[in-house]
Amino acid sequence: MKKIFFTFFLCLSVITFSQVTRNDTIRLETVPMDSVSVKETPKTSVVESIEKANAPAKITVKKLNPTKAGLYSAVLPGLGQFYNKKYWKIPVVWGAVGVGVGIAIWNQNRYLEYREYYIAKLNGTPNEFVDSNPRLDKIALANAQDRSKRQRDYAIAITGLIYILNIVDAVVDAHLYEGRKDPDLTFTPAIIYDEFGNNPPKTGLSLNFKF
Numbered sequence: 001m002k003k004i005f006f007t008f009f010l011c012l013s014v015i016t017f018s019q020v021t022r023n024d025t026i027r028l029e030t031v032p033m034d035s036v037s038v039k040e041t042p043k044t045s046v047v048e049s050i051e052k053a054n055a056p057a058k059i060t061v062k063k064l065n066p067t068k069a070g071l072y073s074a075v076l077p078g079l080g081q082f083y084n085k086k087y088w089k090i091p092v093v094w095g096a097v098g099v100g101v102g103i104a105i106w107n108q109n110r111y112l113e114y115r116e117y118y119i120a121k122l123n124g125t126p127n128e129f130v131d132s133n134p135r136l137d138k139i140a141l142a143n144a145q146d147r148s149k150r151q152r153d154y155a156i157a158i159t160g161l162i163y164i165l166n167i168v169d170a171v172v173d174a175h176l177y178e179g180r181k182d183p184d185l186t187f188t189p190a191i192i193y194d195e196f197g198n199n200p201p202k203t204g205l206s207l208n209f210k211f
Contacts, residue, residue: 064173064174066172068174069170069173069174070170077163077166078094078166080167080169081166081173097163100155100158107148107151111152113129114145114148117141118141118142118145121137
């Protein structure tokens with residue numbers, strides 16, 4: 001009887017284990033692949049590189065010293081314009097100052113002559129000009145003397161004003177030198193066209209600012 005039970009349980013166990021199916025397994029070997037080491041870039045350096053790429057191009061511009069330009073023009077009119085590389089202004093400054101000085105000198109000489117004639121007329125001393133023009137009285141000679149003196153003073157004042165403007169022009173030009181070299185800011189003459197074609201083109205000034 002015991003042998004029968006043993007044989008029954010043995011058969012039952014064999015049948016039970018035979019129904020368990022094993023999964024087919026494939027052994028995978030990990031083969032190292034070629035790899036490239038990538039270094040992580042810090043975020044700050046990435047931001048700096050982007051800002052550097054988007055930043056406007058730096059323009060190296062030679063700066064001028066306004067004080068030096070003013071001193072040059074004070075010592076010699078036109079020298080400050082030479083320092084600012086505005087060469088076309090030099091003959092203008094020299095011409096204006098030269099004309100003013102010339103007019104002042106000419107009127108000073110006329111003033112001295114008329115004064116000499118006036119004194120000779122008052123004292124009755126012989127004088128070639130007075131003797132050759134007997135109809136000129138003391139009043140006429142005094143008026144001519146005053147007129148020459150007044151014109152001389154005007155010429156001196158205008159020449160002094162030109163001298164001061166020459167210094168101011170040199171200082172302002174030195175201040176604006178860097179702005180003139182900025183390609184983002186241009187101020188040039190231009191021809192203005194009528195969009196509707198009703199009026200002929202007109203000349204004007206064009207102000208361009210890039211940002």
